[in-house]
Amino acid sequence: MKPTTLKGTRDFLPAEVRRRDYIFDIIRKHFRTFGYQPIETPVMEDLRTLTGKYGEEGDKLLFKVLNNGDFLNKASAADLAAKDSNKVIPQIAKRGLRYDLTVPFARYVVMHQNDLAFPFKRYAIMPVWRADRPQKGRYQEFYQCDADVVGSDSLLYEAELTQLLDAVFTELGLKAVIRLNNRKILAGLAEIAGMADNMMDMTIAIDKLDKIGEDGVVKELKERGADAGAVDVILQFLKTSNLDDVAPLLADSEVGKQGIAELQETFRLIKKHLSPNPSPEERGTKNRIEFDVTLARGLNYYTGAIYEVAVDTDAPGQGNIKMGSIAGGGRYADLTSIFGMKNMPGVGISFGAERIYDVLEELNLFPADASEDLQYLLVCLDDAALEHGFGLVSRLRARGVHADLYPSAAKLNKMMKYADQRGVPKVVIIGSEEVKTGKYSVKTMNSGDQHKIDELNL
Secondary structure, eight states: OOOOOOTTOOOOOHHHHHHHHHHHHHHHHHHHHTTOEEOOOOSEEEHHHHTTSSHHHHHHTOOEEEOSSOTTTTSOHHHHHTTOHHHHHHHHEEEEEOSOSHHHHHHHHHHTGGGOOSSEEEEEEEEEEOOOOOBTTBOSEEEEEEEEEESOOOTHHHHHHHHHHHHHHHHHTOOEEEEEEEHHHHHHHHHHTTOGGGHHHHHHHHTTHHHHHHHHHHHHHHHTTOOHHHHHHHHHHHTOOSHHHHHHHTTTOHHHHHHHHHHHHHHHHIIIIISOOSOTTSOOOOSEEEEOTTOOOOOTTOOSEEEEEEEOTTSTTOTTOOOOOSEEEEEESSGGGGGTOOSOOEEEEEEEHHHHHHHHHHTTOSOGGGGOOOSEEEEESSHHHHHHHHHHHHHHHHTTOOEEEOSSOOOHHHHHHHHHHHTOSEEEEEOHHHHHHSEEEEEETTTOOEEEEEGGGO
16 A cells, blocks of 8 residues: 555644744744633534534535444435435534634533633634645645634724734744724625625625636626626725725615724724834734725624735735735624524634745745754764763753764764754764763754863753
8 A cells, every 4th residue: 555645634744843833832822922721622523513604615615524333324215315415414424523613612612601701712723624625725634723702892802813913923024914804894785785685695705806806706796696786886895995985885884884883993903002113112013904895704603803814925025925814813793602602702813824834934934943853962982982871861851951862872974964864953972082071072063063061061
């Protein structure tokens, strides 16, 4: 059998895992700084928990897990013969791999509501699975890094999450553009376009604008039932560039005006408290933050603010990056109600770790030591030195130094080649003289410099 990985999945070499950990560590640090607490949920959920939460296209991408044993035994022969997958799947699969971290979080909140203090701020860094067509920046197994707060409808959290996005990408050294919109604005558009009953069809089409262009959106809108008048209204809307231009178009829609007011307040908070400021007491944002009327995000559960973050291709050195969104999120008014708990509004964001990794690698933004795991490799020239080296490496480890010992007294060239393959910055060479004097020869690999040093200075 020829070894292979499944479509849309990847193996990671040690250096790649350490670089991923570098990203996770920065994101986790800022999650904790902003007061978010860690939780974990199972890889699998009841399939009923997942279906109907991600829109028409999202449901198609759910990975279903077959029932144990003879999973066809209780399936309807008529449904199997008719090849009706919509009827067969519930009979043969009761579980599914999680599609995101937000819906499982809603289920978690309902089940543990008596153990939580609200507003409850949580973060999670875990893998999710989607049966999507693999391509650059898109995988079937990937990590999401989520921060959500439930139990409050305060717009301060919209501003806070904007600041959190900015803080993470600033420390990663990646210039980003953080785009915001509001689903209530889109609901208002659907209302004045006569598509209030088909809002999801409209948003799904709009959300593809950057992929299929205006002509493609028009074609899809018509296929989804929009008439010529509705298409004209939607196109006029999509050509606006700021909230002041949008407001008159939604003057006859109460929900639309509410969305505009919410977004105006969010931008007011950002401008007043998060705008660049030279004062060390007030940290400003470093990345572009802007309104994007075309931002739709197709997930069913978003009801208010929506976020999408992309690489800022207008920033120096990043103009050739071709990558989709690297973070996103939004507000959901009552996601927990599907599990029997009403009046629990929430808002959250998610970092796409795989895409962030690919961008940092393409732009060469990983620090030189991000892929290093060892500070020292000890190599010994004879058996007596090897035993001495074992004692030395044990003492170094006890001090918290990342150190390893080559397991035999081999030829120096062979051991140095191994050190080079491991990417070790410094090699400690131990021979009879070093054992006798306690002064060790330390070679810096990238420069070739070599000098003597005692144990306490290692």
